[in-house]
Amino acid sequence: MRDIEVTEVRIKLAAEDDEKLLGYCxxxxxxxxxxxxxxxxxxxxxxxxxxxxxxxTDKCPRCSGKNHLRAKFCNECGSKLDPxxxxxxxxxxxxxxxxxxxxxxxxxxxxxxxxxVEAYQAELARGQVxxxxxxxxDL
Numbered sequence: 001m002r003d004i005e006v007t008e009v010r011i012k013l014a015a016e017d018d019e020k021l022l023g024y025c026x027x028x029x030x031x032x033x034x035x036x037x038x039x040x041x042x043x044x045x046x047x048x049x050x051x052x053x054x055x056x057t058d059k060c061p062r063c064s065g066k067n068h069l070r071a072k073f074c075n076e077c078g079s080k081l082d083p084x085x086x087x088x089x090x091x092x093x094x095x096x097x098x099x100x101x102x103x104x105x106x107x108x109x110x111x112x113x114x115x116x117v118e119a120y121q122a123e124l125a126r127g128q129v130x131x132x133x134x135x136x137x138d139l
Contacts, residue, residue: 009119
């Protein structure tokens with residue numbers, strides 16, 4: 001079934017002022033391979049895991065300088081760039097990033113997701129136990 005075992009998950013909780021970003025994590029697979037900078041993001045009903053990604057760039061048609069897809073003007077020559085040059089997904093949204101690492105098999109994706117969410121919930125519980133409670137202060 002699955003040749004991948006999550007042997008360690010390290011969680012770093014995000015600052016409380018961010019509504020969507022819950023934290024970051026690194027995952028160790030088979031005590032041999034580490035994936036860093038996964039994001040734990042609050043979805044509509046439950047957290048989801050965003051894999052490490054990089055901004056997609058393209059080249060200026062005038063000077064061939066590299067620019068990220070949200071750039072309105074070239075970083076090198078200053079010429080105006082086409083605002084509709086990014087590929088779109090099924091919903092019509094511009095694809096601005098691509099995953100550097102991602103599971104291919106659905107069962108591996110679900111397994112890694114479950115392990116990260118379990119570690120996140122354990123870290124939350126650990127933080128609540130460690131936080132001192134002062135008399136008269138609401139939780």
